[in-house]
Amino acid sequence: MSENRALGPRVIVALDYPNAAEALAMAQRLSPELCRLKVGFELFVSAGPSLIETLQDQGFDVFCDLKFHDIPNTVASACRAAARLGVWMLNVHASGGPAMLEAARAAIDEGAHKPLLIGVTVLTSMDDADLHASGLARSASAQAGFLADWAAKAGLDGVVCSAQEAAGMHAAHGRQFLTVTPGIRPINATADDQKRIVSPAQAAANGSDYLVIGRPITRAARPLDVLSSINDELKQVI
């Protein structure tokens, strides 16, 4: 596999906490040299944008995971506001459609700071049966590929997908198209609510650029030890 576009730490730790105090306590046990951080709905709604600024002041790159999904004008405005926070990466739902994705791209491009813009394809908590139940005939991986085509055509920097799909994404859209992969579970870890899961080493072997990992690290007795051993696992694959 050719050179990975990802620079710096490839693990993005999901800070899924109900308040700033708990999130900051976890951040303090980690290090910007070893990981990036993700702020999602729960934390953003309870702690607000200032928490993102605090984490950035501590040296962390922040992935603003608010999965915008609305009409093009609303999503573009939200992307502009997120970019102004100085975040490293942000995401929108690719299923919002080409016009929405193009509006998001244009909004980011006109700003002074340009975060990586990533399209969420099919959530890793969903499998083929879930898609069929919602009326889609495609498999989860085929639908993820379909939505990635929209994201690539609109000029997004990459997609959120399962690491099961990472190699296919790079084959279709090139090595520069980033794959950001949640649903990562070390061997023997519980799946929780994730369905399309992959181990860290297998994700790296599949060419995943960034691995989003929450509970296996944040609920561990020694989060830094788990993070370090995952980073070691990743180094061995490259």
Ligand SMILES: O=C(O)c1cc(=O)[nH]c(=O)n1[C@@H]1O[C@H](COP(=O)(O)O)[C@@H](O)[C@H]1O
């Ligand atoms: O966009 C995301 O980050 C995301 C997309 C997806 O398809 N699946 C997914 O799990 N995520 C996020 O990735 C994190 C995974 O956390 P754990 O399941 O605890 O490792 C959560 O914060 C989810 O919100």
